[in-house]
Amino acid sequence: MLVLQIDLASTVPAYEQIASRLRALLVDEKVVAGQQLPTVRELALDLGVHHNTVAEAYRQLAAEGWVDLRRGRGATVLARRLPAPTRKAHARFTQALEELIARGVAEGLPRGGVAAELEQRALKLRNGARE
Amino acid sequence: MIALDLALTGAVVLLLLFLGWRMPGLTRPELFFAVTVPSSFPSGPEGKAIVRRYRSWIAVHAVLGLALAVLAGRLWPGGALAGLAWQSVGWFVAFLLARRQARPHAVAPTTLREAALTPRHQGSSGGWLLQLLPFAALAATGLYLQARWTDLPPRFAVHWRLDGQIDRWSTRGFRGVFGPLVVAAAVVASLALLGWAMPRFSRRVRASGPAAEAERRFRRAVGGVLLATEYLLVAVVAWTGLLPLAGDRRAPPLDRLVVVPLIAVAVFVCAITWILVRLGQGGSRLRRPKAVEPEAAAVPVGDRSSDDRWKAGVFYFDPADPALFAEKRFGVGYTLNLARPVAWLIVAAVLLLPALLWWLGLGK
Numbered sequence: 001m002l003v004l005q006i007d008l009a010s011t012v013p014a015y016e017q018i019a020s021r022l023r024a025l026l027v028d029e030k031v032v033a034g035q036q037l038p039t040v041r042e043l044a045l046d047l048g049v050h051h052n053t054v055a056e057a058y059r060q061l062a063a064e065g066w067v068d069l070r071r072g073r074g075a076t077v078l079a080r081r082l083p084a085p086t087r088k089a090h091a092r093f094t095q096a097l098e099e100l101i102a103r104g105v106a107e108g109l110p111r112g113g114v115a116a117e118l119e120q121r122a123l124k125l126r127n128g129a130r131e
Numbered sequence: 132m133i134a135l136d137l138a139l140t141g142a143v144v145l146l147l148l149f150l151g152w153r154m155p156g157l158t159r160p161e162l163f164f165a166v167t168v169p170s171s172f173p174s175g176p177e178g179k180a181i182v183r184r185y186r187s188w189i190a191v192h193a194v195l196g197l198a199l200a201v202l203a204g205r206l207w208p209g210g211a212l213a214g215l216a217w218q219s220v221g222w223f224v225a226f227l228l229a230r231r232q233a234r235p236h237a238v239a240p241t242t243l244r245e246a247a248l249t250p251r252h253q254g255s256s257g258g259w260l261l262q263l264l265p266f267a268a269l270a271a272t273g274l275y276l277q278a279r280w281t282d283l284p285p286r287f288a289v290h291w292r293l294d295g296q297i298d299r300w301s302t303r304g305f306r307g308v309f310g311p312l313v314v315a316a317a318v319v320a321s322l323a324l325l326g327w328a329m330p331r332f333s334r335r336v337r338a339s340g341p342a343a344e345a346e347r348r349f350r351r352a353v354g355g356v357l358l359a360t361e362y363l364l365v366a367v368v369a370w371t372g373l374l375p376l377a378g379d380r381r382a383p384p385l386d387r388l389v390v391v392p393l394i395a396v397a398v399f400v401c402a403i404t405w406i407l408v409r410l411g412q413g414g415s416r417l418r419r420p421k422a423v424e425p426e427a428a429a430v431p432v433g434d435r436s437s438d439d440r441w442k443a444g445v446f447y448f449d450p451a452d453p454a455l456f457a458e459k460r461f462g463v464g465y466t467l468n469l470a471r472p473v474a475w476l477i478v479a480a481v482l483l484l485p486a487l488l489w490w491l492g493l494g495k
Contacts, residue, residue, distance in 0.1 A: 002248040003338045009242035025248070037248060044453050046246035046335050048435065051453060 002030060006047055014049045018057035026066050026077065033079035037067065040074070140200045140211040142397075144218060146404065148193040151222045155182050155229075157411045157463055159336075161431035164230040165444030165460035167240045169431060177236065185229040192221025226461060230444045237438055241430040247338040261358060262326075265319045265365040269312050272369040276308055279376060283308065287375035308372070314488060315368040319361045321480070326357040329465055332455035336413055336434050345414030352410055353464060356403055363399050367392040407463040434458050 002025065006017040025031045037043075040058060044051045058075050061067045067075040104114050155163070161170050163178060164185070172178045200214025276283070283303045289311070290299035301307035330350050337343040370392055410416060413434070436457060440449040447457045450470040459466045467474035 001339050001343070003245050004248055005243055005245040007242050008244060031248065038246065041453075043246050045332065046338065047244045048334060048452050048454070049244075050451070 004043075004047075006049075008048070013053075014047070015053045015056040015060070018043070018047070018054060019060045022057065022061060023064075023066065026061075026080075031077050033077050035077045036073075037075040037077065042074075136204060136211065137201060140204065140214065141197060143215060144193055144197045144200070146400070147215070147218055147222065148189060150404065151189040151193075151225070152186055153408055154461060155185065157408065157416065158461060159412050159415045159432075159434055159458070161240070161433045162412075162460050163236075164226060164233045165438075165441055166230060166233040166237045167431050167433040167438055168233065168236050169238055172236055178233075181229050181232045184232070185225050188225035188228065189222050192218050192225070196221065227443065238431055240433045240435065240437065243430075244435060245338040247335065247343070262323050262361075265361045266316060268365050268369060269316050269319070272372055273309055273312050276372060276376075280308075283375050289371060311368050311372055315364055317487070318364060318484070322357050322361050322364075326354050329353065329357075329456050333457065333465060334435065334452070334454045336432070336458065342414075345417040347414075348417060349410050349412075349414030352406060352414075356406065359399070359403075363395060367395065410463065412463050413458050434460065 004018065004021050004025075006014055006021065008014065010017060012020075022031070022037075031037070037058075038046075040051050040054045044054045047054070058067060058069055061075070062069045065080045066078060068078050069075055101114055101118075105111060155173070158165075160173070161167055163173050164181070168178075173182070196214040196216075196218030198214070199217050200211040203210030203213040280303075285303050286300055287303070287307075288297040288299070289301045289307075290297070292298050301310075335343070335346060337346050408416075434457070436447070436449065436452070440452075441447055441460055444461055445459070445466070446469060447466055448469045449457075452468055452470070454468055455471050455473055456465040457468050458464075467477060469475070
């Protein structure tokens with residue numbers, strides 16, 4: 001069963017956590033087109049957050065073309081066509097990755113361990129493997 | 132008949148004592164007297180000592196309650212209730228004392244929240260047909276009574292003491308004949324509404340693994356218990372409503388037609404107690420003892436609510452939680468999140484029910 005988990009003590013706002021986790025599942029195609037996501041109310045109840053928090057996350061994903069929002073019916077996953085890559089998107093990704101690596105190393109993770117983790121991810125990405 | 136009275140009071144005292152005795156083991160494993168603790172604490176020496184003191188206290192108050200029930204029961208009718216009230220208050224005080232002893236051992240619960248990415252089951256407990264049958268039974272009883280209106284005596288009994296003496300009468304009129312059916316319909320509708328709302332407006336504590344499956348079974352069982360309560364209520368009310376047609380039931384000893392609902396209620400209470408003890412809060416007793424989940428071993432999950440949101444360990448008040456119902460921390464079942472305005476409407480409705488009964492002349 002697919003589970004969405006957030007940390008209420010995190011400095012990352014809850015709506016961003018929800019949107020990021022869902023996006024990761026969508027990218028990995030663990031949630032596929034046509035699938036119905038829980039309604040805003042259901043997800044807010046289980047996560048113990050305000051309805052607006054979940055609604056904001058869903059709105060973000062809808063704006064990115066991942067889901068279709070219908071009043072009272074929750075969110076339906078759409079068959080999203082990937083946009084053409086832009087230089088801006090590439091630069092943003094590189095910067096985010098560098099920041100993430102720096103944060104991991106700063107928090108004491110061994111450089112070798114971080115590199116191994118990245119290699120593993122890269123391999124999985126290249127093979128299009130699904131967990 | 133005093134012996135029967137005493138036996139019934141004794142049975143209720145024993146049932147309360149049994150529930151109180153077992154209660155610390157019925158809650159979720161990381162909740163100990165409504166305090167979040169490491170899962171190993173209740174089985175440790177300090178945890179065991181707290182449970183021992185709590186059990187001694189409730190046992191003493193059960194004995195005192197029974198003694199008071201016997202003495203007060205001889206002085207005035209209904210005096211036995213004083214003994215049961217004593218026992219209940221003693222139980223609550225024992226809980227508060229145990230909670231105070233457990234609080235120094237409290238730990239912060241996990242801040243992780245999880246949700247299954249599958250829409251919830253949207254049906255009513257048992258389906259709409261099973262939910263409609265009690266209303267159909269009440270309507271059929273009403274129609275039958277209407278058809279045999281002239282066979283109803285002008286004055287008939289509606290309540291009996293344990294010695295078989297009638298202590299409440301009603302008259303042949305709309306309120307007297309149909310009043311109980313209307314009240315029963317209102318109560319059944321409330322229970323059906325509760326059974327519909329509880330799974331929709333409460334948080335699922337666990338989203339995956341055997342604990343989530345156990346929780347699903349628990350939720351289904353709670354819905355089933357509510358549905359069974361509706362059926363029992365309708366059966367008792369319909370039975371009592373039709374009794375006047377069966378002739379004069381005034382003479383003691385207690386008529387077997389009158390005693391049937393009493394036996395039905397007793398069997399029902401025993402069955403419900405057995406089911407709840409078997410399930411434990413949130414289905415926590417359904418899990419295999421060795422099925423410890425990784426998260427449970429690291430940080431206590433409890434019920435994913437904060438200790439400071441529980442007033443006296445029993446009243447839940449969390450304005451940040453959108454849930455209307457929350458699992459009780461000490462007990463089996465659900466309680467209201469009093470920070471939600473709708474919760475107060477439900478409290479008001481429950482308090483208004485006795486007023487409705489009185490208006491219909493059933494309280495006289």
